[in-house]
Amino acid sequence: MTIDYAEKIPNNVDLASNKTLQRALEQWQPGFLGWWGEMGPDGTASTDVYLRTAVSVEPKGWAHFDYVKMQDYRWGIFLAPADAERKVNFGEHKGEPAWQEVPGEYRANLRRLIVTQGDTEPASVEQQRHLGLTCPSLYDLRNLFQVNVEEGRHLWAMVYLLHAYFGRDGREEAEALLERRSGDADNPRILGAFNERTPDWLSFFMFTYFTDRDGKYQLCSLAESGFDPLARTTRFMLTEEAHHMFVGESGVGRIIQRTCEAMAEHRMDDPPKIRAQGLIDLPTLQRYLNFHFSVTMDLFGADVSSNAATFYSTGLKGRFDETKIDDDHLLAGATYPVFEVHDGRLAVVQAPALNALNEKLRDDYVKDAVAGIERWNKIIDKCGVAFRLRAPHKAFNRKIGPLASVRVDPEGNVVSETDWAQRHASWLPSETDRAFVASLMGRVAERGKFANWIAPPSRGINNQPVDYEYVRFN
Numbered sequence: 393m394t395i396d397y398a399e400k401i402p403n404n405v406d407l408a409s410n411k412t413l414q415r416a417l418e419q420w421q422p423g424f425l426g427w428w429g430e431m432g433p434d435g436t437a438s439t440d441v442y443l444r445t446a447v448s449v450e451p452k453g454w455a456h457f458d459y460v461k462m463q464d465y466r467w468g469i470f471l472a473p474a475d476a477e478r479k480v481n482f483g484e485h486k487g488e489p490a491w492q493e494v495p496g497e498y499r500a501n502l503r504r505l506i507v508t509q510g511d512t513e514p515a516s517v518e519q520q521r522h523l524g525l526t527c528p529s530l531y532d533l534r535n536l537f538q539v540n541v542e543e544g545r546h547l548w549a550m551v552y553l554l555h556a557y558f559g560r561d562g563r564e565e566a567e568a569l570l571e572r573r574s575g576d577a578d579n580p581r582i583l584g585a586f587n588e589r590t591p592d593w594l595s596f597f598m599f600t601y602f603t604d605r606d607g608k609y610q611l612c613s614l615a616e617s618g619f620d621p622l623a624r625t626t627r628f629m630l631t632e633e634a635h636h637m638f639v640g641e642s643g644v645g646r647i648i649q650r651t652c653e654a655m656a657e658h659r660m661d662d663p664p665k666i667r668a669q670g671l672i673d674l675p676t677l678q679r680y681l682n683f684h685f686s687v688t689m690d691l692f693g694a695d696v697s698s699n700a701a702t703f704y705s706t707g708l709k710g711r712f713d714e715t716k717i718d719d720d721h722l723l724a725g726a727t728y729p730v731f732e733v734h735d736g737r738l739a740v741v742q743a744p745a746l747n748a749l750n751e752k753l754r755d756d757y758v759k760d761a762v763a764g765i766e767r768w769n770k771i772i773d774k775c776g777v778a779f780r781l782r783a784p785h786k787a788f789n790r791k792i793g794p795l796a797s798v799r800v801d802p803e804g805n806v807v808s809e810t811d812w813a814q815r816h817a818s819w820l821p822s823e824t825d826r827a828f829v830a831s832l833m834g835r836v837a838e839r840g841k842f843a844n845w846i847a848p849p850s851r852g853i854n855n856q857p858v859d860y861e862y863v864r865f866n
């Protein structure tokens with residue numbers, strides 16, 4: 393189905409035939425645009441950006457590329473195609489036809505899942521609001537803006553569900569999504585990582601690699617939902633999410649490449665010397681990696697969680713690749729290993745698999761995240777540099793769950809409070825690290841030019857050359 397861009401709210405849900413819903417969303421729209429103007433990318437009202445827009449939900453060729461002013465971006469409502477035969481595939485309702493309406497008894501839980509997901513979308517736009525002022529190139533600036541408008545569209549996706557299926561309290565939640573602010577002391581965003589700052593481009597690339605990947609895993613589990621509109625909405629969001637993770641992986645990869653090429657060329661491996669060249673040394677990259685990895689670990693929630701069990705048993709939120717898993721999809725009597733703290737040590741115990749679903753999703757995520765770290769290591773190897781980046785232990789620097797009660801080093805050893813105080817600066821970015829990275833951030837907005845600390849990409853966007861004019865300032 394091709395999407396009609398003559399509509400005020402482009403959509404593939406036949407909004408025109410539901411006037412009440414259409415009016416409600418049209419009333420929400422000015423609030424959204426007000427929020428975008430206030431909290432979206434700073435100082436971009438007259439900037440033309442080479443952006444992709446969804447024009448269909450078919451896997452091949454859904455994207456259309458053209459210059460757009462971001463406030464005129466065609467934010468719309470797109471659901472992946474319906475499958476009339478689709479069933480609830482797990483939990484107590486396994487085998488029933490997938491729900492087209494919200495089951496009354498699950499209304500509050502479903503709303504909570506949708507609001508929690510929805511809240512992360514505007515949060516990341518707020519976190520990234522000032523990054524455009526220090527872009528390393530037009531290519532990177534365009535990628536930042538692409539991520540920003542798509543997070544805006546993801547907010548639309550969740551607001552559509554709230555308006556269409558949750559009546560008055562859904563509309564109130566949709567308003568509240570525009571009122572909370574990342575990092576605000578009085579009215580913060582719901583999840584911790586979304587209240588952290590994204591002050592520089594190294595943080596941005598780490599965020600899109602690690603934290604947008606959490607988004608992928610959350611969306612994948614919601615795409616299994618027995619509530620079909622949620623499943624179809626998140627299924628389409630995943631096609632956009634892939635680009636966000638690409639921005640992160642390639643961004644960090646290009647920093648590594650730039651640093652390692654210089655290390656090989658000048659035969660230097662001393663971080664102060666590397667910094668003196670205006671490059672980001674690998675130990676600093678490792679500390680940023682440790683920070684973003686550990687903050688993202690917490691997003692998966694408590695290791696053992698009765699909410700997670702309820703969401704699964706009632707068919708609201710499945711596992712990653714639920715239908716590809718060969719088991720009973722009920723998890724009756726099954727167990728799953730989790731960490732507990734015994735006498736100040738980490739111990740692995742078996743928890744009921746139903747209660748350990750957050751941990752299972754976290755482990756699925758870790759496998760995926762580690763694979764990309766290995767691809768970064770290949771770049772290092774190719775330059776002949778002896779250094780390996782690695783994911784810290786999943787108990788490192790945790791703020792949520794039982795692991796929050798102990799100090800754990802990146803290798804997974806419990807350490808004393810004194811040890812932590814003495815050594816954490818070698819594990820997590822220090823103020824000095826952050827100030828150094830900040831000192832490299834200067835705006836490079838000349839066609840085909842790149843900041844000194846990052847290599848150009850191997851190819852451009854949508855088959856355009858690397859030196860294409862991806863952003864035009866007017």
Ligand SMILES: [Fe+2]
Binds near residue numbers: 543607
């Ligand atoms: Fe998103």
Ligand SMILES: [Fe+2]
Binds near residue numbers: 543604636
């Ligand atoms: Fe994203």
